[in-house]
Amino acid sequence: MKIFFLGWTAQYERRMIDYLSTRHSVRLMVFPSAAKRMGRYIKSINKRLRHPRVGSGWLGKLVLSVNGVGHDDILVCNEGQVKRCLIPSVIATFPGKKVLLMRDLVDADFVREMHRHFDRIYSFDKDQCAAFGMEYMEQFFPFGFHETQGLADAATANEYAPKCFFLGQDKGRVTTIEAMAQALEDEGANVDFAIVRDSTSKDRSRFHIDKVLTYDDNIRRSLAADVLLEVNQAGQSGLTLRALEAAFFNKKLITTNESIKALDFYRPENIYVTVDGSLPGIGSFLRTESVKVDRDVLYRYTPDRMLERIIEDVGAMREAR
Numbered sequence: 001m002k003i004f005f006l007g008w009t010a011q012y013e014r015r016m017i018d019y020l021s022t023r024h025s026v027r028l029m030v031f032p033s034a035a036k037r038m039g040r041y042i043k044s045i046n047k048r049l050r051h052p053r054v055g056s057g058w059l060g061k062l063v064l065s066v067n068g069v070g071h072d073d074i075l076v077c078n079e080g081q082v083k084r085c086l087i088p089s090v091i092a093t094f095p096g097k098k099v100l101l102m103r104d105l106v107d108a109d110f111v112r113e114m115h116r117h118f119d120r121i122y123s124f125d126k127d128q129c130a131a132f133g134m135e136y137m138e139q140f141f142p143f144g145f146h147e148t149q150g151l152a153d154a155a156t157a158n159e160y161a162p163k164c165f166f167l168g169q170d171k172g173r174v175t176t177i178e179a180m181a182q183a184l185e186d187e188g189a190n191v192d193f194a195i196v197r198d199s200t201s202k203d204r205s206r207f208h209i210d211k212v213l214t215y216d217d218n219i220r221r222s223l224a225a226d227v228l229l230e231v232n233q234a235g236q237s238g239l240t241l242r243a244l245e246a247a248f249f250n251k252k253l254i255t256t257n258e259s260i261k262a263l264d265f266y267r268p269e270n271i272y273v274t275v276d277g278s279l280p281g282i283g284s285f286l287r288t289e290s291v292k293v294d295r296d297v298l299y300r301y302t303p304d305r306m307l308e309r310i311i312e313d314v315g316a317m318r319e320a321r
Helices: 011-021 033-048 057-066 087-093 108-115 126-132 145-154 174-186 215-224 241-248 258-262 282-287 295-299 303-319
Strands: 003-005 026-028 074-078 097-102 120-123 163-169 190-196 227-230 252-255 271-273
Touching (some): 011 303, 057 087, 074 303, 108 126, 120 126, 120 303, 145 215, 145 295, 163 174, 174 190, 174 227, 227 241, 241 252, 252 282, 258 271
Parallel strands (some): 003 026, 097 120, 163 190, 252 271
């Protein structure tokens, strides 16, 4: 049995797949250049046609043949890429079990559509699972379990003043983030904030940048900080990668996600929760020594455990037939 990841394009996603491939029969599904060109050609033809349209199912089968896909294999997709290019054709012709991971907020219509194509659909957001009939899966950190320990051990605390790191798109949050930065600076902390400009960016901010940092730069600055900040979007209650960075790298976390208090790695010494962005008592929090989270708890949030869960669930489906 092989596990194929399809449509995972981000730098940190490729890193995760590379890690998993060293320990499991995992691979990234590749598209032959000829198939990509033909897919673009068919798309351009279909734009000019009404009915009948030129099908691309045969191209999906070609991709499966090139990758050596069998009936016992598993396909793992994500919601962000599931409708792009030839991916729908590959999904439609894949002979094994198909799994979809919903990492971001989606709507009911999208989930209903995806249920027609996938055997299991997971979400990292419990509220979404309850609303749309998906299965809950813990968010997972893209680094392997043993990799994170080495990175955390190599990181050093800032001796004279704690440093707080934030990275994210503006999304109308700049006023809140700037107020939080001022509150941290008032307590003697240094702030390393990077707010990526987007369509909501109206006023200028000293923290604005034009381009998203690479994932390597993000991790480097995260490791160099003592405290990480996350400001969630409205309606978002699922666990984020930033929160997992804090847990795995033994950093403090300031978050607007109140539901984090229900998680097994929540420690009040490590995590400061603010609903409205105000930071009363933040000085005391910064001065309190953090507590390391037990390794057995952290393992639940690793790509290793994510893969184990998928294999277990697919195995149970096959046994039930």
